[in-house]
């Protein structure tokens with residue numbers, strides 16, 4: 421409840437629409453999206469594939485332009501927010517450069533943003549530590565497992581200390597054990613750094629476990645069908661997933677997903 | 685390691701001995717009409733063994749036997765001073781120097797064109813048709829003109845030949861490099877956008893490193909056709925030195941053994957050049973951490 425008082429808008433979307441014009445007709449990827457993401461929120465986006473989760477994150481990052489409606493990022497247009505390097509983006513694939521070692525990959529944004537050599541080194545070290553990849557600095561991406569590669573890409577997104585993290589199904593391709601582990605670590609990281617996180621997922625338990633706010637979406641046209649505020653305690657051991665409260669929230673998410681499914 | 689060598693050596697030896705066997709067969713077959721005529725003229729008795737022996741000892745055979753070519757190569761490499769006009773090493777060096785010069789010019793030109801094409805939409809539309817057209821003109825038709833025109837402006841010797849090599853070799857480099865510079869995964873381009881990266885940084889951090897493997901593949905093709913270009917460049921000038929010149933004088937005087945030894949030298953040179961590029965590319969990949 422403390423957050424609601426001191427809330428500062430990080431992402432604000434009003435009547436946001438995006439229509440892709442393709443050769444076989446128009447795709448209404450986002451329809452009338454109204455959403456507020458506040459500072460310190462952990463927002464999960466969940467819904468069947470094709471419901472516009474990726475597209476929404478891409479609009480926030482100005483990788484796509486909305487057809488209609490309004491969106492601000494930190495109170496600015498997405499374009500200015502991008503210029504100001506307001507967010508780190510973690511893609512579904514690790515998207516590491518094959519010819520760079522892990523530490524060189526993590527320093528890529530720092531090089532581009534013109535950080536000094538010393539600062540680069542410091543930040544790379546700190547963030548490698550943070551994601552638990554110490555000792556793998558000199559390894560090349562292909563020498564690491566999928567989970568480790570994805571952690572490297574998270575470290576890279578954290579390296580320049582943006583207050584907002586956009587994560588598009590970062591753990592989608594990983595097995596469940598690795599995924600649980602990374603979920604715990606991500607939650608720790610979020611608590612430690614007090615960042616705002618937008619997190620796309622397919623998995624109900626993942627969404628409930630991580631989030632303060634769950635956005636349930638539905639396809640054709642892509643729209644928001646439910647927004648659930650989670651009141652799970654901030655301290656979340658993995659076994660919280662068996663608690664009554666957890667199951668109730670998961671139940672509501674599932675209902676939201678099913679309803680949108682039946683409508684179609 | 686031993687296993688790998690065994691795995692490579694045996695097939696290679698098998699192919700080489702098969703080619704040798706067929707070659708000797710053709711040597712006897714192609715040179716026998718003249719030999720038989722000769723036997724009949726001087727009405728000597730002859731057996732097949734005589735025929736086989738004699739057809740492999742002609743001074744100007746239609747097809748020389750492999751050992752004749754090898755002995756000619758031995759005579760004109762190891763047994764001759766490299767400064768001698770009859771040394772194959774001397775002639776190979778003449779051709780090699782213009783090959784390398786042309787290759788470097790072509791590579792430089794190819795990379796430059798590729799950068800223009802990738803970085804500039806108008807260039808993409810306007811340059812590519814010309815580049816493709818340039819390669820549809822047979823090199824044999826323009827080689828003499830390049831030589832003559834350059835001679836008229838006072839350029840002769842190495843440069844005109846190198847220009848022909850460059851003319852041939854820039855093409856695969858441009859095509860490969862354009863493909864390479866455009867090869868980065870869209871997700872990586874998006875990543876750079878989220879950093880609000882400048883175009884220059886995008887180029888040097890992402891496009892250029894992504895193009896390296898494409899560049900080396902093109903360079904292997906380019907260096908081989910640079911050699912072809914250098915040899916073709918020696919033909920119309922009546923050059924006195926170079927493998928092309930050896931081919932030309934050989935054919936004036938019906939010196940088939942000389943022609944074949946020049947051909948074998950050219951092939952060996954081409955193989956060595958491609959292998960060198962390959963070694964450099966392996967080293968580069970190793971430095972870039974991309975070998976697996």
Ligand SMILES: Nc1ncnc2c1ncn2[C@@H]1O[C@H](COP(=O)(O)OP(=O)(O)O)[C@@H](O)[C@H]1O
Pocket residue numbers: 440441442447448449467468469470471472473474475476642
């Ligand atoms: N660049 C594009 N061009 C055309 N259609 C697209 C494009 N990107 C996404 N779409 C369509 O928009 C819809 C939403 O896609 P997306 O946001 O990727 O869904 P999600 O991430 O929820 O699976 C899908 O129907 C998809 O086919």
Ligand SMILES: [Mg+2]
Pocket residue numbers: 473474475
């Ligand atoms: Mg998606």
